[in-house]
Amino acid sequence: MSGKESGYLDMELLRFTTAGSVDDGKSTLIGRLLYDSKAIFEDQMEAIERVSERSGHEEVNLALLTDGLRSEREQGITIDVAYRYFATPKRKFIIADTPGHIQYTRNMVTGASTANVALILVDARHGVLEQTLRHAYIASLLQIPHVIFCINKMDLVDYSQETFEKIKSDIDAVSSKLSVKDIRFVPISALKGDNVVDRSEVMDWYDGPTLMYLLENIHISSDINHDDFRFPVQYVIRPQSAEWPDYRGYAGRIASGAIKVGDEVGVLPSGFTSKVKTIDMMEESLDVGFAPQSVSITLEDEIDISRGDMLIKRNNGSEPKNSQDIEAMVCWFNERKLMPRGKYVIKHTSSDARCMVTDIQYKMNINTLEKNEEDKEVGMNDIARIKIRSTKPLFFDSYSRNRITGSIILVDEATNETVAAGMII
Amino acid sequence: MADDSISVKLYCKTNQLIMDQYRINHLKELEAESIYVIREVAAQFENPVMLFSGGKDSIVMFHLARKAFWPGKVPFPLMHIDTGHNFPEALEYRDRIMEETGTKCIVALVQDSIDQGRVVEEKGVNASRNKLQTVTLLDAIENHKFDAAMGGGRRDEEKARAKERFFSHRDEFGQWDPKNQRPELWNIFNGRKNMGEHFRVFPISNWTEMDVWQYIYMEQIDLPSLYFTHKREVFNRDGVWLAKLPFMQLKDTEKVETLDVRCRTIGDVTCTGLTLSTANTLEDIIHEVASTRTTERGGRADDKRSESAMEDRKREGYF
Numbered sequence: 143m144s145g146k147e148s149g150y151l152d153m154e155l156l157r158f159t160t161a162g163s164v165d166d167g168k169s170t171l172i173g174r175l176l177y178d179s180k181a182i183f184e185d186q187m188e189a190i191e192r193v194s195e196r197s198g199h200e201e202v203n204l205a206l207l208t209d210g211l212r213s214e215r216e217q218g219i220t221i222d223v224a225y226r227y228f229a230t231p232k233r234k235f236i237i238a239d240t241p242g243h244i245q246y247t248r249n250m251v252t253g254a255s256t257a258n259v260a261l262i263l264v265d266a267r268h269g270v271l272e273q274t275l276r277h278a279y280i281a282s283l284l285q286i287p288h289v290i291f292c293i294n295k296m297d298l299v300d301y302s303q304e305t306f307e308k309i310k311s312d313i314d315a316v317s318s319k320l321s322v323k324d325i326r327f328v329p330i331s332a333l334k335g336d337n338v339v340d341r342s343e344v345m346d347w348y349d350g351p352t353l354m355y356l357l358e359n360i361h362i363s364s365d366i367n368h369d370d371f372r373f374p375v376q377y378v379i380r381p382q383s384a385e386w387p388d389y390r391g392y393a394g395r396i397a398s399g400a401i402k403v404g405d406e407v408g409v410l411p412s413g414f415t416s417k418v419k420t421i422d423m424m425e426e427s428l429d430v431g432f433a434p435q436s437v438s439i440t441l442e443d444e445i446d447i448s449r450g451d452m453l454i455k456r457n458n459g460s461e462p463k464n465s466q467d468i469e470a471m472v473c474w475f476n477e478r479k480l481m482p483r484g485k486y487v488i489k490h491t492s493s494d495a496r497c498m499v500t501d502i503q504y505k506m507n508i509n510t511l512e513k514n515e516e517d518k519e520v521g522m523n524d525i526a527r528i529k530i531r532s533t534k535p536l537f538f539d540s541y542s543r544n545r546i547t548g549s550i551i552l553v554d555e556a557t558n559e560t561v562a563a564g565m566i567i
Numbered sequence: 568m569a570d571d572s573i574s575v576k577l578y579c580k581t582n583q584l585i586m587d588q589y590r591i592n593h594l595k596e597l598e599a600e601s602i603y604v605i606r607e608v609a610a611q612f613e614n615p616v617m618l619f620s621g622g623k624d625s626i627v628m629f630h631l632a633r634k635a636f637w638p639g640k641v642p643f644p645l646m647h648i649d650t651g652h653n654f655p656e657a658l659e660y661r662d663r664i665m666e667e668t669g670t671k672c673i674v675a676l677v678q679d680s681i682d683q684g685r686v687v688e689e690k691g692v693n694a695s696r697n698k699l700q701t702v703t704l705l706d707a708i709e710n711h712k713f714d715a716a717m718g719g720g721r722r723d724e725e726k727a728r729a730k731e732r733f734f735s736h737r738d739e740f741g742q743w744d745p746k747n748q749r750p751e752l753w754n755i756f757n758g759r760k761n762m763g764e765h766f767r768v769f770p771i772s773n774w775t776e777m778d779v780w781q782y783i784y785m786e787q788i789d790l791p792s793l794y795f796t797h798k799r800e801v802f803n804r805d806g807v808w809l810a811k812l813p814f815m816q817l818k819d820t821e822k823v824e825t826l827d828v829r830c831r832t833i834g835d836v837t838c839t840g841l842t843l844s845t846a847n848t849l850e851d852i853i854h855e856v857a858s859t860r861t862t863e864r865g866g867r868a869d870d871k872r873s874e875s876a877m878e879d880r881k882r883e884g885y886f
Contacts, residue, residue, distance in 0.1 A: 155596045379637075393636075433589075434599055487759070491755075559757075
């Protein structure tokens with residue numbers, strides 16, 4: 143199995159999110175990426191051709207590929223996050239396709255939470271709109287490492303370099319207020335295919351990469367925090383079998399950093415220290431484990447460790463903060479508004495605790511990026527900075543340093559629903 | 568070919584090369600994600616179960632579960648919802664794997680639901696027990712008091728599945744409300760529920776058909792022989808090749824032929840379409856999947872019933 147297939151086994155996984163409405167040409171763009179990478183199959187194509195014809199569309203409506211629920215198809219809108227998959231010989235891609243309207247902020251936040259890259263579509267005819275800003279802010283809030291602005295529908299503005307440059311500088315002016323590490327701009331026409339997979343023959347003034355080239359080559363392996371070893375214990379494996387009478391493995395997914403056999407680790411909250419004996423992945427024993435691997439770690443000493451505890455490496459750099467008081471930016475997801483002094487369940491890595499919202503500092507206007515310290519009513523799709531006190535200490539990093547140990551969700555005890563997602567400051 | 572497969576294996580076993588760069592390939596990353604989800608189920612629920620059909624997706628899911636708890640045993644039972652319309656090879660495989668791994672497998676029979684009058688068998692030549700499985704499944708979940716049932720569903724299979732969460736909440740009737748799903752962020756899963764409700768969990772949500780085959784190849788996982796080419800008596804119904812087994816009713820116009828076929832999915836015989844294929848090895852299958860132009864569910868008569876067939880079945884509590 144040489145050549146193509148063994149190459150396939152060496153693919154890297156890239157997750158990206160797309161926000162926007164049908165008007166931006168988002169569905170057309172996704173349709174083109176899927177179609178050009180042969181991820182749309184004949185029977186899927188036939189099915190949407192059938193439906194398009196029945197509902198009177200002249201062209202095949204590629205949005206039907208992503209709108210999976212009956213009510214979405216009936217209303218012609220995307221309600222929920224849809225996940226789409228395609229692959230090229232270099233990478234496997236997971237698209238979290240989210241609706242871009244303001245009432246769906248929560249879906250954008252959800253899609254953004256695991257993304258390496260955000261694609262933000264801008265209609266070249268309209269330039270930077272309120273929603274462009276909103277999408278950029280969410281990408282920044284969720285710390286998506288790479289943002290690609292696709293200036294779409296260039297065919298409708300005569301492929302004008304001037305238009306492209308104007309939009310680019312408008313976005314540059316705004317993005318100084320945001321904290322996105324890597325911003326790119328690509329002039330495209332999703333409909334005609336310019337600079338999506340193939341280089342545009344018309345826009346000879348653009349000498350940058352195509353969108354597909356960026357998606358295939360953008361450097362993502364350093365997006366993960368490789369410095370701070372953090373290992374939230376998820377499950378304790380104790381076979382107590384004849385073959386493994388004393389095996390005691392701490393199972394979990396390495397949140398960040400790396401660990402070697404023999405390394406000294408600290409245990410939170412007990413504060414004990416031990417050394418790594420083995421790092422196991424079924425019958426494979428690893429010398430080094432690193433994020434985002436799922437492993438089972440055994441230690442030299444017998445220490446009482448259970449789910450919710452965390453193994454860390456002390457000797458390089460910062461330790462996680464160990465506190466009951468947390469400040470976070472939260473996005474509210476529920477029709478039941480945030481109750482000031484309200485009690486919720488906070489979930490953080492493998493830890494659960496009860497908590498109380500002790501203060502609402504301000505609400506963010508995500509269309510103007512202004513802070514509102516007057517109106518503190520936090521409802522569905524609102525973003526606010528709050529203070530939380532939990533009933534037990536949590537071990538956390540700031541979200542900007544660590545997306546796994548810096549994130550929380552809040553659960554309403556009355557309904558069991560996830561009511562908020564939070565980024566720890 | 569032998570040399571190449573060893574080198575692929577070594578690449579994964581030693582990990583040294585990729586470790587220097589602190590990166591893993593897409594299959595190892597998917598594996599790590601799925602193992603994380605399976606462990607989360609074991610930690611968050613009191614009485615979980617893993618659904619096992621003998622198809623490749625549930626075989627991969629079970630393989631991941633064994634990895635997740637090694638060297639311990641898988642801390643939950645498996646459950647097979649058995650329509651009675653099986654390929655004998657799939658049952659043989661199921662029984663052999665359970666014995667080899669010392670795992671308990673509960674078999675819930677659709678026939679029992681029929682005998683108890685819980686469901687009524689469909690009539691006519693297109694009759695299938697596929698839809699009846701939902702009742703058997705929900706009854707079994709209730710009888711055994713399971714609070715989470717893991718399934719091998721993948722989001723790339725079908726467009727209603729593309730909207731599915733890893734942790735998918737079901738009300739006390741076992742129903743799915745796709746418009747009112749809990750948001751799922753990062754790797755934090757909310758498995759809280761009221762009495763009588765349960766969760767469906769899909770650990771391999773993010774895998775594609777190709778990923779599953781590549782992973783089976785990478786890990787050299789044993790599969791039922793049905794996935795490889797074999798000669799079989801088949802007949803064609805509405806463009807789909809179906810196996811001629813004793814309980815299949817033929818129309819007058821349908822004639823039985825013996826052809827080289829293999830299964831692309833394994834489900835209830837009455838609605839599992841066979842692929843004309845001479846693929847004999849995992850490498851052949853990967854080539855075939857890479858060049859094929861129809862989805863694997865294209866051969867599933869159960870999805871062809873209407874545009875929303877899958878969504879409707881899922882709402883009622885289907886897998």
